[in-house]
Amino acid sequence: MSIELSEPDVNGLGEAVAALRGWQSDASPLQLHPGDLGWFWRAGPEATATAVRTWSRDGRILAVGLLDGPGLLRLTIARDARRDEELARSMLADVTDPDRGVLPAGRASIEAPMTARLQDLLAGAGWHADEPWTPLHRDLAQPVPPPGVRVERVGPGLAAESTAVHRSAFDGSTFTEERWHTMAAGLPFADARTLLAYDDGGAAVACVTVWSAGAGRPGLLEPMGVHRDHRGRGHGRAISVAAAAALRDMGASSAMVCTPASNTAAVATYRAAGYEPRALVRDMTRDA
Known part of the structure; x- marks a missing residue:
């Protein structure tokens, strides 16, 4: 057929x-x-x-x-x-x-x-x-250490605070509280969590959503962002560690993420959180 x-x-x-x-x-x-x-x-x-x-x-x-x-x-x-x-x-x-x-x-x-x-x-x-893009991978066979910051699982009550961090992290983002609720009502979110990290002063500083594909399979970070006013203080590393811990708690075998190879700061952040780079990947492009 x-x-x-x-x-x-x-x-x-x-x-x-x-x-x-x-x-x-x-x-x-x-x-x-x-x-x-x-x-x-x-x-x-x-x-x-x-x-x-x-x-x-x-x-x-x-x-x-x-x-x-x-x-x-x-x-x-x-x-x-x-x-x-x-x-x-x-x-x-x-x-x-x-x-x-x-x-x-x-x-x-x-x-x-x-x-x-x-x-x-x-x-x-x-x-x-x-x-080129750099895929990064963290094996979850062993327990993940604490992230070193307070991390909360986002539910309806924290959606506005979490999406505000996301909009600060990504120029041009249109991710709103309403859109978080739409995402959270979707079929794939049954195997997902949004996490929000806070600094010692109680300010929300970083967020991530992690997606499981089921027990024994790799999970995905998509997306992870740090508030523009709180960068350079290790919060990206901390929330990426928390993401790995959440995926392990959901039964994932590993945590994976992908970022442009040219974004050396992002690659360094994930590596600091225990993610190891794998072979570069590239899209195939047709010119106009």
């Missing part, structure tokens, strides 16, 4: 999330995670469904993609299908033809597993490797 490209409705998102959960493995490099869909969910379930694409054969999902911004497709593929020639050629046709409803014409980028056959086909079609 041929490969089928689909855009699930809201009720179909659960199947995509379940597929992503099942594909997470410490043996694989960082890839699209249920938490990526969970973080996108802040825009609402309908917007999330509109941004998701799946590729299936005989009713089984083989690949899941997320349109995570204009011209950016982030996707991953089942481990046993990454060298599947039929799947790769079908996906290439879908992502290069704007009429298929995946990517628009002009400049576009695709994040895909580096070992996937699709990577080879994209290169042969004129796509090129873009700027």
Whole structure:
């Protein structure tokens, strides 16, 4: 049976999330995670469904993609299908033809597993490797030490304070208390926690949301930010340690995060929190 490209409705998102959960493995490099869909969910379930694409054969999902911004497709593929020639050629046709409803014409980028056959086909079609990103990984086999600051789990009562820290940390952020509630009502947040760190004076200084993919699988930090008025004081390291502890408490095998390799300060922060860098990854980009 041929490969089928689909855009699930809201009720179909659960199947995509379940597929992503099942594909997470410490043996694989960082890839699209249920938490990526969970973080996108802040825009609402309908917007999330509109941004998701799946590729299936005989009713089984083989690949899941997320349109995570204009011209950016982030996707991953089942481990046993990454060298599947039929799947790769079908996906290439879908992502290069704007009429298929995946990517628009002009400049576009695709994040895909580096070992996937699709990577080879994209290169042969004129796509090129873009700027490198650094995945970082912390094994959670052993207990995580205390972060050294007070950390609270965010519920409805702390959502406004947490999102204010996030907006300070990220220029142009539109993450509001209302959007936190929308995210928290989403399917992936059943396996997630938002954490808020405070300094000795009681000021909220850093926040992070962590996403589990289930016991024995790697969890994801997405996103982590430090209030602009409290940077350079170790709060990013502290909240990243707290994130690892929370994921271990949820049964995750490891904690993972990815940041542009050019953001040396972020890489240094995660390394100070016990996260080890892995091999660089790159999107494939098509120029306009």
